[in-house]
Amino acid sequence: MADAATTLPSSPLKSSLESGILRLTLNKPERMNALSEAMMAALSSALSKATDDDAVRVIVIDAAPGKVFCAGHDLKEMTVHRADRDRGRAYFQDILGRCSALMQQIVTLPKPVIAGVAGVATAAGCQLVASCDLAIATDRATFCTPGVNIGLFCSTPMVALARNVNRKQAMEMLLTGESIDASTAREFGLINRIVPSEYLDTVVMKYAEMIASKSPLTLKIGKEAFYRQAELSLEDAYRYCADVMVENMLARDAEEGIGAFLEKRAPEWEGR
Incomplete structure (x- = not known):
């Protein structure tokens, strides 16, 4: 488009x-x-x-x-x-x-x-x-x-x-x-x-x-997790979100974002 x-x-x-x-x-x-x-x-x-x-x-x-x-x-x-x-x-x-x-x-x-x-x-x-x-x-x-x-x-x-x-x-x-x-x-x-x-x-x-300006992958992960966890019990919500965060940490954009923060530079998102 x-x-x-x-x-x-x-x-x-x-x-x-x-x-x-x-x-x-x-x-x-x-x-x-x-x-x-x-x-x-x-x-x-x-x-x-x-x-x-x-x-x-x-x-x-x-x-x-x-x-x-x-x-x-x-x-x-x-x-x-x-x-x-x-x-x-x-x-x-x-x-x-x-x-x-x-x-x-x-x-x-x-x-x-x-x-x-x-x-x-x-x-x-x-x-x-x-x-x-x-x-x-x-x-x-x-x-x-x-x-x-x-x-x-x-x-x-x-x-x-x-x-x-x-x-x-x-x-x-x-x-x-x-x-x-x-x-x-x-x-x-x-x-x-x-x-x-x-x-x-x-x-x-x-x-x-x-x-x-944020990582599109991170926004996708976060929006889905927000609505899903809201329907869960407290214990299940934490379990689910911990798993989501682990997968997010392993994403290329998270690696890039954390690296950019530590190196004091702007991140370059790849959406993966």
Whole structure:
């Protein structure tokens, strides 16, 4: 994948690659950047390609300028299928399965994913933010899981939310459906940093550039280990991570990195 910027005519996603950073911009502001069938397909395809592209070191997911980062599922698109013979059951199962697969794809991707949030992130949009490895938001961003307000509990967004936020705080968001501001979202653990709107791009790219300068093999090993150990008991987590660290120590990049540190020079990563 060469350094380039592209917008496919049929795609709601803008894509650009520069200096190892793949930027995926949700580009359907007129539809509030909803996770429609087309949006999820475009995101999933871009992430799949990035997985095997050595030119990609870090992925940034943001949105075109506007009030909304992502409004979650496209409810109009979904509601049409209530006219299906099964009242939409098969379609709902399919679309929710696709969304769940997309969120898992972000978590299991061997490269860090950063969300840059400049607007409202609601329902599955909030789930998208929670699924990313890091999240940086403007001081005007808001977050909510409002399904309960329309008779539809945000059960799938709950999975990502509950893995990032304290249980009682997650339940507060899920049961009330109320929006929280960026300051509360940071306090809850949903986002990492809050920045003024005009500095969001600068700060997001600073993080991306810093991470992209690290060994890609080390990032891959570390991200996978982080999520796997979190699901284990304390004893099993230490056993697993000790084994991971042994293998990491034997990698060429670890040998190079430690050598460079001792010799007071910049490391030259080989990704192996």
